[in-house]
Amino acid sequence: MDYTDIRIKKVVFMNHCLLNIDARGPGVAFRQGPSAELIQIFLNNNINMVQLPCCECIGWGGAARKEFDKFLPIVTNAAIHGWFPLLIPLLNASLSSYNRLCRKEAIKVADRMEDYLREGFTICGVIGMNDSPTCGVTKKVNMVEYMKQFAIAIHSGKTADPVKMNCDQLMDGKSFFMGNLIEEMKKRKLDIKVIGYEPWAESLTAESQRIAKFLDLQT
Numbered sequence: 001m002d003y004t005d006i007r008i009k010k011v012v013f014m015n016h017c018l019l020n021i022d023a024r025g026p027g028v029a030f031r032q033g034p035s036a037e038l039i040q041i042f043l044n045n046n047i048n049m050v051q052l053p054c055c056e057c058i059g060w061g062g063a064a065r066k067e068f069d070k071f072l073p074i075v076t077n078a079a080i081h082g083w084f085p086l087l088i089p090l091l092n093a094s095l096s097s098y099n100r101l102c103r104k105e106a107i108k109v110a111d112r113m114e115d116y117l118r119e120g121f122t123i124c125g126v127i128g129m130n131d132s133p134t135c136g137v138t139k140k141v142n143m144v145e146y147m148k149q150f151a152i153a154i155h156s157g158k159t160a161d162p163v164k165m166n167c168d169q170l171m172d173g174k175s176f177f178m179g180n181l182i183e184e185m186k187k188r189k190l191d192i193k194v195i196g197y198e199p200w201a202e203s204l205t206a207e208s209q210r211i212a213k214f215l216d217l218q219t
């Protein structure tokens with residue numbers, strides 16, 4: 001249907017937890033509420049925000065990541081009794097199944113992007129989350145090692161520090177959701193800027209300005 005109205009037809013695809021911190025896994029929230037400084041930039045530029053799915057909430061048992069918890073007793077047992085290597089194929093199979101879920105979600109998002117582009121909208125960018133095994137743009141997390149360290153810490157009665165453990169296991173590579181989305185965008189030749197937000201940057205205001213600059217937006 002042909003139409004004209006007052007909208008300026010610009011959207012950004014944003015990582016789910018930039019708008020909803022309550023989706024973050026237990027212990028890894030980087031602020032109390034929505035990412036106000038970044039959101040304000042999009043409001044100032046009249047850009048609509050499309051919230052990407054939180055695949056961990058979908059596949060790992062909601063905000064509390066209950067599915068992840070189910071593995072902990074067996075991972076703890078394996079880690080402290082020396083048979084962890086035997087468990088690795090099972091963990092990898094579970095992660096492969098999660099990767100398939102993320103791929104399906106990525107395909108749905110790419111379909112939506114194509115629809116916007118077909119209808120004459122501008123997609124000014126995609127923002128991922130660079131500390132995440134699921135949403136990292138240039139980073140992924142060694143989840144097998146992360147689970148092992150987490151289980152050992154809990155067993156030894158230490159307070160597990162999920163932020164530190166997560167950051168210790170960060171490495172370059174393809175994350176589960178964003179990695180699949182980037183791949184799908186390449187396959188469909190969707191030329192859209194993609195950038196990873198750094199949630200543990202010293203200043204989230206400066207971090208938001210860095211994102212704005214990358215996307216050529218006024219701050």
Ligand code: SF4
Binds near residue numbers: 054
């Ligand atoms: S980084 Fe991705 S998977 Fe993790 S909480 Fe945010 S949206 Fe969910």
